[in-house]
Amino acid sequence: MTTSVGPLLRSWRERRGISQLELAGRADSSARHISFVETGRSRPSEEMVVRLAERLDVPVRERNALLLAAGYAPRYPHTPLDAPQMAALREGLERLLAAYEPYPALVVDGTYTVVAANRGIAVLLDGLPEHLLAPPLNAMRITLHPQGLASRIQNLVEWRGHLLAQMERQVALARSEPLRALYEEVAAYPVASDGPRAALPTEPTEPLAHPVALPLRIVHDGQLLSFVSTIATFNTPMDVTVAELAVETLLPADPATAKYLRSLGP
Structure with a gap:
């Protein structure tokens, strides 16, 4: 080494x-x-x-x-997120997630462990097997596991390819063995392009508009929802924990998705 x-x-x-x-x-x-x-x-x-x-x-x-x-002391602390000095950060993240409701949003760490999520995420996870929802929740595992959201994602092949490419870039940038192990695990999950998917009550009667970015097309309770994902990180972090946090939000990609989420209420 x-x-x-x-x-x-x-x-x-x-x-x-x-x-x-x-x-x-x-x-x-x-x-x-x-x-x-x-x-x-x-x-x-x-x-x-x-x-x-x-x-x-x-x-x-x-x-x-x-x-x-080089023989020097580490300069950047690694403060647990639940430490008292992180209280303001935790509160800010919670306010951010709550303000984004009813749309889904969550915060993950450097290995995609979910450290915070809003009720919009809870809607998407409703009905998943308990073994996938047991702490610590992992966003990649929940999304790509055959018993997880993968069974509900209509464009699974494209979305899976996007997520794995994202992880590949991160593995190349950071020498993280836990991240590499997670990548190898989820990349090995079986996937079939023509396998079973959550059924829609009827096929869409109108062609989908051209998306502005690759959409996540997922079924919830018989309704086809379409999202585009954004990821935000902190500017010039001075702490390892903060540097590895990422806020992911799912923005409705069409009016029907926005209307459906608003109709669910609190």
């Missing part, structure tokens, strides 16, 4: 597909110095490690690993 900071920095640079000269320009350094750091001929200062990590867009958790490899 590589523990020296030089090879780690080189790995991140190559992963980003940039040259030593380009990185030097971004970090206000020289290609010679970058080369010396990567080969171990020069020990970078703490500030240089942080600067290079920022220019390489290294995840916050991995920035701590770089600092340790």
